[in-house]
Amino acid sequence: MGEGLEQLKQRLPLLDYLRQQNWTARPVGRAGEFVGLCPLHAETRPSFYVNARRNLFYCHGCGQGGDLIRFVELSQHLSFRQSLTYLEQLSAEADPAAVLRQASAFYQQQLDRYPEASHYLERRGVRDPALIQELQIGYAPGGRLRRHLLAQGCSLDLLRHTGLVNPQGHDTLYQRVVFPCCQDGRMVNLYGRSIGTAFAHRFLPGTKGDLFAWESVRHFPSVILVEGMFDLAVLWQAGFRHATCSLGTHLTADQFQQLCDRPRTVYLTFDVDANGSGQQAAQALSHRLRAQGITARRVLLPPGHDPNSFFVQGGDARQFQSLLEAAPL
Numbered sequence: 001m002g003e004g005l006e007q008l009k010q011r012l013p014l015l016d017y018l019r020q021q022n023w024t025a026r027p028v029g030r031a032g033e034f035v036g037l038c039p040l041h042a043e044t045r046p047s048f049y050v051n052a053r054r055n056l057f058y059c060h061g062c063g064q065g066g067d068l069i070r071f072v073e074l075s076q077h078l079s080f081r082q083s084l085t086y087l088e089q090l091s092a093e094a095d096p097a098a099v100l101r102q103a104s105a106f107y108q109q110q111l112d113r114y115p116e117a118s119h120y121l122e123r124r125g126v127r128d129p130a131l132i133q134e135l136q137i138g139y140a141p142g143g144r145l146r147r148h149l150l151a152q153g154c155s156l157d158l159l160r161h162t163g164l165v166n167p168q169g170h171d172t173l174y175q176r177v178v179f180p181c182c183q184d185g186r187m188v189n190l191y192g193r194s195i196g197t198a199f200a201h202r203f204l205p206g207t208k209g210d211l212f213a214w215e216s217v218r219h220f221p222s223v224i225l226v227e228g229m230f231d232l233a234v235l236w237q238a239g240f241r242h243a244t245c246s247l248g249t250h251l252t253a254d255q256f257q258q259l260c261d262r263p264r265t266v267y268l269t270f271d272v273d274a275n276g277s278g279q280q281a282a283q284a285l286s287h288r289l290r291a292q293g294i295t296a297r298r299v300l301l302p303p304g305h306d307p308n309s310f311f312v313q314g315g316d317a318r319q320f321q322s323l324l325e326a327a328p329l
């Protein structure tokens, strides 16, 4: 029992738990100490301290203090045993969304600090600062995330569990432009596009999530489906806000269901690459969509192009609109 208790507290650090409960705090003094408003009594000046290293809290306002179990007892009005059951269920659910959000925020802060990242975005035609912010584009320089998140009080176990840190203990994403992937409004993954010589596309373990920004796109009677985030970025920049992205030509079952959730027209705008794989995928997908009563049209970009290169090499919104209108059924 005693050993299980310690393991539970390690698996679900107090600070992680508080953050999941939307407690906001700022670091104070020595590394690993945080202060914020007390969740246990009403106050306007922060007096609730958490020592992430010792996994303990203390409030100078109401005088309460202790470990995670004690906090749950007090905040949820549960007995010791009930608190334990509650926390065991919670930690079994293992919610990586919070730490993914923290990682994404960190990567967004790095974007302006590394000229190679800004240069890469420029080369891909993504210039609008408001769009960069809206798409939550970040940069993973590599070798800095782990230290940052540990200093924020995250456990190494949690970082490994999300895949942000690999089994060797190093940052997984290295020299990559990073986009968050969401499902039902929760961040479930990060996609990293290499700006160097490493393999181009990389996800953390787990699902790649919904069609990108589906909540804002789904109400359009017609949608443009692209395979890459940089395709989507230039289309949004050019005013085609009804573009969404499947992150690859293979849609997950959930992504396919999303396209079919009401009658609509889908403009399949996959790469026109030399080996024909993008167009083969588009053709197969258009058959499957039609079987579900969805109007599918294949947009034929000039040979060798994807939507990103089309715009980067001088194509404009009017020309792209003509391609949409000419797209065969």
Ligand SMILES: [Zn+2]
Pocket (backbone or CB within 6 Å): 038, 039, 040, 041, 048, 059, 060, 061, 062, 063, 064
């Ligand atoms: Zn208090």
